[in-house]
Amino acid sequence: MSGPRSASLLCLLVPLCLLSACQPESDTADAMPVTQLLGGSGGTDGFAVAEQGVAIELPADHGAHNAFRSEWWYFTAVLSDAEGSPFGVQFTIFRQALRPPQGTPPECDWCADHAWLGHVAITDVNGGRHEHLERLARGSPGLAGAVAKPFSVWVDGLSATSVGAEFLPLRLFARSADVDIDLTLDPGGRLVLQGDRGYSAKGPNQASHYFSMTRLPVTGTLTVSQRSHQVTGHAWLDREWSTSVLSGGQRGWDWLALSLADGRDVMAFRLRRADASRDPFDQAIVIDARNQRRYTPEHFALEPTRVWRDERGASWPVGWRLQIADEVFHIDAMLDDQLMRTMVRYWEGLVRVSDADGTEIGRGYLELTGYERDAAKQNE
Amino acid sequence: MAVHLIAVSVDRSLAKLTAPWLGDDVLVLRKPAAKLDDYVALRTAWRNGDLAETLTEMTPVLEGEIENANSALHILGIDAFSWRVGGLFDSTLNADDQSVAATLATGAVLASEELPGDALLLQTALGEVRTQAWPLGALPENWLVADIGQVSRWLGTSEGSADLSYVLATQRQRQENWMGLAERMLPGVTAAAGQGEPELAGLPEGWTVARAGSDNTLRVFAGSIMFNLAALGSLSAVVAGFLLYQAAVVSFQREALLRQRLLALGVQRGTLRALFLLQTLIDGIAAGALGLLLGIALARVALSLTSPDAAIELTIDWVVWAKALGTAFLVSGAARMLASRRDSSVRKMPWITAALALAMLPGLFFDSWGLLGAFAGLLACCLLAVLTVGPGFVFADRFSVSRLPTIIQLGVNQLLAGRREMGAALTALALAIATAISIAVMVDSFRTDLLRVLDQRLIDPVYIALASPAEAEDEAGAVLRPSSVGRAASAELRERIQALDPDAVITATGEAQARVEGRRIDIMYGPFDSAHTRRYGYDRDLADGSVLANEQLLRAFDLVVDDALEVTRGDRLQALKIEGSFPGFGDVHPTLLVNVADAQRLEIEPRWSRFAVASERADALLAALVGDSRWRVRDAIGVRRSAEEQFDQTFAITRALTVLALLVAGFGTLAAMLALRLAQARQLALLRALGVSRRELWLMEVVRGLTLGGFACALALPLGLLMAWILCAVINPRSFGWMVSFQPTPAMVLPALAIGLGAALAATLISNWRAGHNPGADTSALVTGSGARGSESFGGDS
Structure with missing residues (x-):
């Protein structure tokens, strides 16, 4: 299930929507509501929509789906160096169509039909640092784009590129003054078709195509604070494309992707609705070597236990209690300040998973969105 | 400030x-x-x-x-x-x-x-x-x-x-x-x-x-102006430094006995040093704060003089405070430090000064040193001139004026004997007079050049410029005027001129931009026949492929007449030969004058924006065309008057600064005179006791003041002329790209000399007047022995 990830993307794509040339009459000074951006009330405007029964086809679906309004390649990695120091990496590339498909190539080299956004972050737990960078580019050849085979997606110097003809091994590359990564993701992980064989319903009339690849072995180099670290670990990829994925009424979302020491992977999320009711599309999933077990809202609970306050006064819940069936997980940020101070601010960072005795039983990534808006509303 | x-x-x-x-x-x-x-x-x-x-x-x-x-x-x-x-x-x-x-x-x-x-x-x-x-x-x-x-x-x-x-x-x-x-x-x-x-x-x-x-040649241009002003403004600090040194020497002389007593009483040298620093601190704060207040007032006055219509917003930020206090501390500290060690390290000062000056002097001769190098060279000349003050006193001392009346001899010798007290004041005064001379000569030479160029250019009685869209009033209230309106205005203008005076000769020009070596230049295109090129000092038809370049362009690209240059515009490239050059006073950008055909080869579509009209019916034309918002009409006299007014406004600040420097120097001379009088009080008292009348003493003081002023003027005149030449031939070209003809006249020099001489004389008389308010001082000095220090021998060696 990909609801929170979708929501996260949509939040990030608000500024991209402002770039869109498909709304020439609109007042550019006002942000478009997220639900409208996601097609929740605005229709699909000539874009393709996700349909049940359409199978995920690889390697074709690693490439871009320009008929859909938006899509993303979302990598997170749990890593450690030779001394055992923990690190985390987020590497994300988004595509947002600026206008419905025209059926013809753009009129000129510089005439872009798509905007691309890239976010990369490194968490250095022992160093107490969380460095991140953001890149935005027009979809002109060379500047940003994606191809299915040999796979490559890139935005202004950030790239995820297959090393050979196959999707894996895959190289993640980003370089800047503060963030420098060169990681290779190898075969050996799990392919998870989210929802109904890759058709992920988000609401009565909203859906996306969505699959994940978990526990991809990772080796490579991270440079943070001008110190390089040889790291190993495993990564989680989410691939999703859609035109209309969210219904209205959500204020934010909390999302978790955990890799447990016993070999299981856990994903869970909750959507925070304006009326405080539980969203029926909240989901959790537990994946092991043989099974993928899904849980509806009645069978799992996700509650905050600790908050961290940022410099603007927004409170971000960085400690959580997750109960799935009769199993309880305690989740805590490995570094409180993993806030993405990007065009749209959100919290995405490395977390530790403990059992009831406090013993670490895994690590993963937590994503929180919409809390800054909550704080702003409270201030009003 | x-x-x-x-x-x-x-x-x-x-x-x-x-x-x-x-x-x-x-x-x-x-x-x-x-x-x-x-x-x-x-x-x-x-x-x-x-x-x-x-x-x-x-x-x-x-x-x-x-x-x-x-x-x-x-x-x-x-x-x-x-x-x-x-x-x-x-x-x-x-x-x-x-x-x-x-x-x-x-x-x-x-x-x-x-x-x-x-x-x-x-x-x-x-x-x-x-x-x-x-x-x-x-x-x-x-x-x-x-x-x-x-x-x-x-x-x-x-x-x-x-x-x-x-x-x-x-x-x-x-x-x-x-x-x-x-x-x-x-x-x-x-x-x-x-x-x-x-x-x-x-x-x-x-x-x-x-x-x-x-x-961004406008800002580069403005930057040069600002640095010129800043460099001249800094002169006040230099003059002030000399005067503070002068004051500090007197102060140390007065306090020498006190210091010795304090040391004898067991006060540590460190405590005295702390006291020294505290005095410097107080001086700095007082001078910085006062300078800032006066600076703000002066800036307001100067800005209102030069641009009366502009809204003035002076921002007093940390930089302003830092600069005011920093300059005050630096100048005050340096002057006091030098004064405190004048018997030791100051002996080395002439050598250090000479070495410094010689190191900076090449700045005048190498263009690559830029404007900073030019001002360094200018400062080097000043330092070298300063070095002549000491030897100058010695020289004057040897050629004592024995044939003059005794009282005059006494006045001159008294000054020469007090050269240690007066040296710094004389230097400051001479520098101020020299600066005033140099500014006056440069500005007036510039003005003469400008007027000559205006006479050359303004040979037609009427000048018209099409209004820019910003200036044009759109009567319909809509701003969506088609591009043809500009051409229509141009055509209508021609028709109306021809209707009023069929014999009128219209010379039209247009403007465009292009690049040379990637840098922006302005192009003025038109029919550059001999009648037109005469305006630019070139009396032949401009052949196709030939251009006239302003001085800025030649300097910017290191070219001379007869050189070729490649002009690009978009993807068009045109090789052109520089046939002649013209002074571009006031031109911000490097500019080329080209024929229409050459402009068209650069894909410039002729679009006439400026018109010079030769007509016997100029008054009728002016009356008929004025008032239409599509164009601005001026007569030649109006253009000339406007240019002169702008010139004078521009240099108002510069002239004000020179007067300020002279004022500061005048105050300094007064302080030096008071110090000298104090130092020589015992000798004056002795003269009184010997029967020299007050009138004779007064005459002696006048002679002393005139001698001081004369020395200052003698030093300032050659230095001022040299500085003026540097301003005209080195600093102006490096600042703005144009050279000003060095054309000094007595009228440019005499006022500064007169003011300088007057300042010295006024300082003398005021010091005499102040002494006169303390009539017992001279005779009491004879009794108490005060004033003996600092004047080794009355009357010098004579």
Whole structure:
């Protein structure tokens, strides 16, 4: 299930929507509501929509789906160096169509039909640092784009590129003054078709195509604070494309992707609705070597236990209690300040998973969105 | 401080007028016929860390012209998607990157403020396009900024792969480097020093880099003016330094006995040093605060004199405080330090001064040293002149005036005997007079040149310029006037002139921009026959392929007459020969005069904007044409008067500064005279006791003052003329690109000499008057022995 990830993307794509040339009459000074951006009330405007029964086809679906309004390649990695120091990496590339498909190539080299956004972050737990960078580019050849085979997606110097003809091994590359990564993701992980064989319903009339690849072995180099670290670990990829994925009424979302020491992977999320009711599309999933077990809202609970306050006064819940069936997980940020101070601010960072005795039983990534808006509303 | 505040005020005003992409931290990267692939390779190299890490953002640019109203609009296409945080428009639009990017990417444009906002109508390659325009005050008149995709389609470059005009890249903010700090402390110093061509290691093959600011000739020009003012303003500090030294010497002499007693009583030397520092601190705070207050007042007065209509906003920030207090501490501390050690280290001072002067002197002869080098050379001349003061006293002492009446001899000898007290005051006074002479000669020479050029240019009685869209009043209230209106106005103007005077001869010119070696130049095109070229000191027809260049252009590209140069415009390149040059007083940009045919070869579509009219019925023409908002009409006399007024206003500050320097020097001379009188009180008392009358003593004082003034003038006259020549022949060309003819006359020199002589005499008389209010002082000095120190022998060696 990909609801929170979708929501996260949509939040990030608000500024991209402002770039869109498909709304020439609109007042550019006002942000478009997220639900409208996601097609929740605005229709699909000539874009393709996700349909049940359409199978995920690889390697074709690693490439871009320009008929859909938006899509993303979302990598997170749990890593450690030779001394055992923990690190985390987020590497994300988004595509947002600026206008419905025209059926013809753009009129000129510089005439872009798509905007691309890239976010990369490194968490250095022992160093107490969380460095991140953001890149935005027009979809002109060379500047940003994606191809299915040999796979490559890139935005202004950030790239995820297959090393050979196959999707894996895959190289993640980003370089800047503060963030420098060169990681290779190898075969050996799990392919998870989210929802109904890759058709992920988000609401009565909203859906996306969505699959994940978990526990991809990772080796490579991270440079943070001008110190390089040889790291190993495993990564989680989410691939999703859609035109209309969210219904209205959500204020934010909390999302978790955990890799447990016993070999299981856990994903869970909750959507925070304006009326405080539980969203029926909240989901959790537990994946092991043989099974993928899904849980509806009645069978799992996700509650905050600790908050961290940022410099603007927004409170971000960085400690959580997750109960799935009769199993309880305690989740805590490995570094409180993993806030993405990007065009749209959100919290995405490395977390530790403990059992009831406090013993670490895994690590993963937590994503929180919409809390800054909550704080702003409270201030009003 | 007044100069600093004025300079900052001017700089801020100019910054508001500066196109954002011509900022101090912007680089221009060029590659002939660069395509998207070239840009991607360049950007990838930067993103991979192969280029300097100081780059913060980069955008491709398509620049062109697009028609709207009277004249073509310049349009700049940038990549709105990459030009984000830290980009050019953040500060100018007062909005974050999202708004800028959103504005451009939705197909709207940023437009200079005079253009219509709601619906700008443009004649594009796609036909007539109506677009929303957001006003951006920082844009120069008739400029638009849009997304590069939009511009590519509007300019009709969508077929195939469009050539990029260039790539802009920003560097870290200037406040982060030392040059930035120096610029804030001494406005104009960056322009004066010349930043040289930037280097960007790792550039892919074929790319070159230059500073975008070099295209911003207005700010470079203004920077030179500011540095000129700052350098002259700093003269006050130099003069003050001499005077403080003078005062400190007297103070130390007075306090010598007290210091000895304190030491005898067991006071530590460290305590005395702390006391010394405390005195310096008090001096600094008092001088800094007072200087700041006076500076603010003076700046307000000066700005209101030079630009009465401008709103003056003086910002007193930390830099102003730091500069005021820092200068005061520095000057006061240095003067006191030198005074405290004058019996030891000061002996080495002439040698140190001479070495310093000789090191700076080459600045006059090497253009590459820039304006800073020129002022260093000027300072070197001053220092060398200062070094002649000591030997000058000795020389004068040897040729004692024994044939003159006794009282006059006594006056002269008394001054010569007090040379230790008077040396610094004399130096300060001489420097102030020399500066006044140099400024007067330079300004008046400049004025003479300007008037000669005006006489040459203004040979027709009537001059008309088409109004820009900003000036033109749109009677219909709509701003969507078609581009043909400009041509229609031009045609109608000709018709009306011909109707009023069929014999009138109209000489029309137009203006455009082009580039030489990647740098912007102005082109004035027209029918340059002999009648027209005579205005520029060239009395033949200008042949095709030949041009006249202003002095700025020749200096900017290191060219001389008969050289060839390559002019580019878009993808057109034209080789032209420089047939002659002309002075470009007031021209901000390097400028070429070219024939219409050559302009057309550069794809300049003739668009006449200026008209000179030779007519016997000038008055009737003026009366008939004045009042129409589509053009501005002036008669030759009015143009000349206006130019003279602007010139005089511009140099009002400079003249005020020289008077200020003379005033400071006058005060210093007064202080020195008082000190000398104090030092020689015992001798004066002895003279009184010997029967010398008060009248004779007064005459002696007058002789002393006149001798001092005479010495100062004798030193100042050659120094002032030398400085004036440096200003005309070295500093003006390096500052503004033009040379001023050095043409001194007695009328330019005498006022400064008279003021200097008067200041010395006034100081003497005032000191005498003050002594006269304490009638017992002289005789009591005889009894108490005070005043013996500091005057080794009464009357010197005579």
